[in-house]
Amino acid sequence: MKKILLMVLAFLRKYKIIIALAFLLAISSISTVALANANSVVVQSESVNVRIGPGLSYANMGQVKKGDKLSIISEKNKWYEVRLAGDKIGWVASWLLDNTTVSSTANKVGIIKVQNTTVFKNADSSSDVLGTVSQSQKVSIMYQESDWTQILYKGTAGWVKTEFIQGTQETSGPESAHKSKSNKDGVKTVTVTQPSTKLRIEPNSNSRIVKSVNVGKSFDYLGKDGKWYKVRDSDGSVGYVASWVVTVTGTKNPVKSAATNISESTIIIDPGHGGDDTGALSQKKTYEKNFTLEYAQAIKHELQKTGARVILTRNGDQTASLGQRARQSSKIEADAFISLHFDSTESASAGSGITTYYYQKNKDGKLAKDINDQLKSVQIKNKGTNQKDLYVLHYNSQPSVLLELGYINSKSDYKHITSEKYKEQIAKAVTAGLKNYFQ
Numbered sequence: 001m002k003k004i005l006l007m008v009l010a011f012l013r014k015y016k017i018i019i020a021l022a023f024l025l026a027i028s029s030i031s032t033v034a035l036a037n038a039n040s041v042v043v044q045s046e047s048v049n050v051r052i053g054p055g056l057s058y059a060n061m062g063q064v065k066k067g068d069k070l071s072i073i074s075e076k077n078k079w080y081e082v083r084l085a086g087d088k089i090g091w092v093a094s095w096l097l098d099n100t101t102v103s104s105t106a107n108k109v110g111i112i113k114v115q116n117t118t119v120f121k122n123a124d125s126s127s128d129v130l131g132t133v134s135q136s137q138k139v140s141i142m143y144q145e146s147d148w149t150q151i152l153y154k155g156t157a158g159w160v161k162t163e164f165i166q167g168t169q170e171t172s173g174p175e176s177a178h179k180s181k182s183n184k185d186g187v188k189t190v191t192v193t194q195p196s197t198k199l200r201i202e203p204n205s206n207s208r209i210v211k212s213v214n215v216g217k218s219f220d221y222l223g224k225d226g227k228w229y230k231v232r233d234s235d236g237s238v239g240y241v242a243s244w245v246v247t248v249t250g251t252k253n254p255v256k257s258a259a260t261n262i263s264e265s266t267i268i269i270d271p272g273h274g275g276d277d278t279g280a281l282s283q284k285k286t287y288e289k290n291f292t293l294e295y296a297q298a299i300k301h302e303l304q305k306t307g308a309r310v311i312l313t314r315n316g317d318q319t320a321s322l323g324q325r326a327r328q329s330s331k332i333e334a335d336a337f338i339s340l341h342f343d344s345t346e347s348a349s350a351g352s353g354i355t356t357y358y359y360q361k362n363k364d365g366k367l368a369k370d371i372n373d374q375l376k377s378v379q380i381k382n383k384g385t386n387q388k389d390l391y392v393l394h395y396n397s398q399p400s401v402l403l404e405l406g407y408i409n410s411k412s413d414y415k416h417i418t419s420e421k422y423k424e425q426i427a428k429a430v431t432a433g434l435k436n437y438f439q
Contacts, residue, residue, distance in 0.1 A: 071083040102306060117132060119153050120160070122432055211237065270312075293317070300312060322392050342417060375430075378422065380406045
């Protein structure tokens with residue numbers, strides 16, 4: 001009898017373990033399903049590139065579109081490894097998935113509307129002229145802002161006025177997905193840029209004309225239908241104007257743009273000095289560390305309009321070692337590292353100008369040239385690029401430059417350094433340089 005009892009107990013113990021294991025497996029299965037559901041994301045952006053690896057340097061294997069649901073497998077440096085249709089695996093920039101104002105869309109084709117349209121080097125009518133393009137000529141659009149469009153011109157990037165191109169992506173904010181919706185996105189006015197612009201009763205070129213208006217005429221924005229804006233005049237009349245003959249102002253969000261590779265890039269902006277390290281001292285007893293942070297924040301703000309991921313090595317008056325700054329760039333595999341400084345000399349009258357420093361020509365040379373070319377247009381004279389062994393460049397595995405943006409103890413340079421105009425010029429110039437670098 002004792003032997004039989006022992007056999008029964010052994011049997012129960014054996015099947016208790018099996019039952020327990022079955023229970024644990026069931027729980028594990030439920031957890032796995034829950035995890036899979038949690039690790040998924042729906043694309044909100046118009047389109048996002050899918051690359052074969054987690055970074056801009058990897059080849060593009062296709063795109064995902066708005067509404068696509070992606071299963072996330074893993075994450076590296078803010079890039080998601082995702083499962084695609086047909087069980088393909090790729091990587092997407094996580095910060096672009098819900099960005100409804102900038103998408104990493106493929107280049108579009110536009111048609112020039114005006115004979116001998118001028119192509120400028122920068123998005124500025126006062127910049128150098130690269131040449132002209134003929135009426136009806138097709139051009140490849142690389143990037144678009146509200147007033148300016150970047151095109152591929154003779155193997156390089158050039159800028160033309162957006163009003164001179166048709167067939168481009170709609171330059172609207174998030175309201176473009178809904179016809180004639182109310183003004184909830186902060187759009188205030190629609191301003192005419194072409195003579196004898198027609199206000200029409202319906203959103204098409206064949207509909208009845210309400211009135212003709214001249215350049216500079218402004219309307220209240222009411223909504224959007226396709227490529228036509230619904231507007232209201234001061235006399236109460238309502239109609240539609242074509243989007244390609246007007247500009248839209250007062251938007252809370254940047255206009256949607258067909259972005260270049262810059263939207264997928266990770267850029268580190270390094271405000272030099274900080275904390276106990278005050279940097280150079282101006283004649284007004286102000287510290288370099290404060291200006292580098294202000295300029296870093298301005299550049300970050302401008303860069304974020306392109307969709308880029310921008311990281312500052314310090315966000316306040318903290319002390320950060322040179323090693324920490326360089327290692328951060330290498331750790332997250334940044335696509336570009338830009339350190340900001342202001343020069344100083346013992347003699348206040350001896351120094352003036354901007355210098356762009358780089359360490360290795362193969363790694364850093366193109367970044368230095370592209371940024372420095374844009375800095376030539378700002379108010380302080382440009383001293384060009386210079387190869388120099390600086391710590392944050394020497395010990396940085398990523399493309400990196402150090403910018404000396406003027407002499408803080410020079411009376412003439414300091415006047416510009418403290419102005420909002422110069423700060424804005426620098427932010428736009430660095431952004432334009434990076435656009436060219438990443439194209």
